[in-house]
Amino acid sequence: MSRIERRVERLGLQLPATPKPVAAYVPAIKTGDYVHTSGQLPILNGKMVATGLLGRDVTLEQGQEAARACVLNALAAIRSVIGDLEEITQIIRMTVYVASTPDFTDQPEVANGASLFLEKVFRDKGSHARSAVGCSSLPRNSPVEVELTVEILERGELDK
Amino acid sequence: MSRIERRVERLGLQLPATPKPVAAYVPAIKTGDYVHTSGQLPILNGKMVATGLLGRDVTLEQGQEAARACVLNALAAIRSVIGDLEEITQIIRMTVYVASTPDFTDQPEVANGASLFLEKVFRDKGSHARSAVGCSSLPRNSPVEVELTVEILERGELDK
């Protein structure tokens, strides 16, 4: 188990099983020095951790937990492509889509559930650019969807 | 005509004319080994194939057709930059924005209209990371907007 995964476990969490590739699109893709994930939902143990809109059905705290669950799935997706999360040299970008009523405007607080988690797990490699926006609805009635782009350094390059 | 365009035609479809560059922004841009498209609308023969929100005005099937029409325009935009779609080595990312009522949560099914089309046309080069999200509304009352990032290998590099 890598250091990164040990840190995840010390937070009382666990990376989900590698997500199954879906027809036509994939959980994550590597290109050059980057891995891009598909938009990830907050599904843990086969169940959405919450459903509905922030500002109506879901509390801020539930939204933060959901954002963190999305990141766990994003990391599992990345691991399925590069094998070892230690190869991540920097988290680059995160977009946090938050299913929101027109009056809910605390998307950054929801997104902090994901950003603070990345910081705890990746330390200075966890700093990232971030956008948090409100969506009218999200797939499967999810309250949050997260996509990540990370920079990687391949073992081969490290050995040079 | 390239193999890629022949496959499009065998599906009974056709790439639209190269979109006209709009002042200030462009249909697609090349940087390094990538081409990024602007958000594309489902306009074919000068007409939006459907208008309105999923969950109110537009059926799932119409949404899927619209998503596919957006991809046709995205490919035309990419062709206008690189000349030949055969130079695409991999479809990397697709974001599918779906104009949705708060109760419509089948964005992935809408997006499949685009993903399955890419798979048919690009085969294994068509696998991509994907996000599908619900928007309160989209430009020109469009039900779907799609942006694509593709990886390319320039002829020059192939010749080396």
Next chain:
Amino acid sequence: MSRIERRVERLGLQLPATPKPVAAYVPAIKTGDYVHTSGQLPILNGKMVATGLLGRDVTLEQGQEAARACVLNALAAIRSVIGDLEEITQIIRMTVYVASTPDFTDQPEVANGASLFLEKVFRDKGSHARSAVGCSSLPRNSPVEVELTVEILERGELDK
């Protein structure tokens, strides 16, 4: 002061102070030949230039001004990372999130406030791929949020 900043000033505008890094995420990040910004809000002199939804609370003209203010903050964020905006070789991508009622569909006109500004300041280096979409709401009740990706050429490379 760089040529780019002089052009901004000739438009009667000014780059804001470098945004303070926020815990866990950063205003902008450099990776390879690119700088990606976080989603920027239209805050000038510590105040949001407008709040609310397009189609209900905010006029098209106010939305365009807000979009331009977002870009000013994005450029300040980029400057904080690369030091000199002259190093930008091309504006690559811009996503313009517009807080919209379901009936507001003029997101491209709002986004033009940002695109035309980039064109005036960066000339041919200002052409970019762009997506403009409607959001149910945005952080801090902002009417617009903008994220930018730019291509840079480092001094070192220029000297070679």
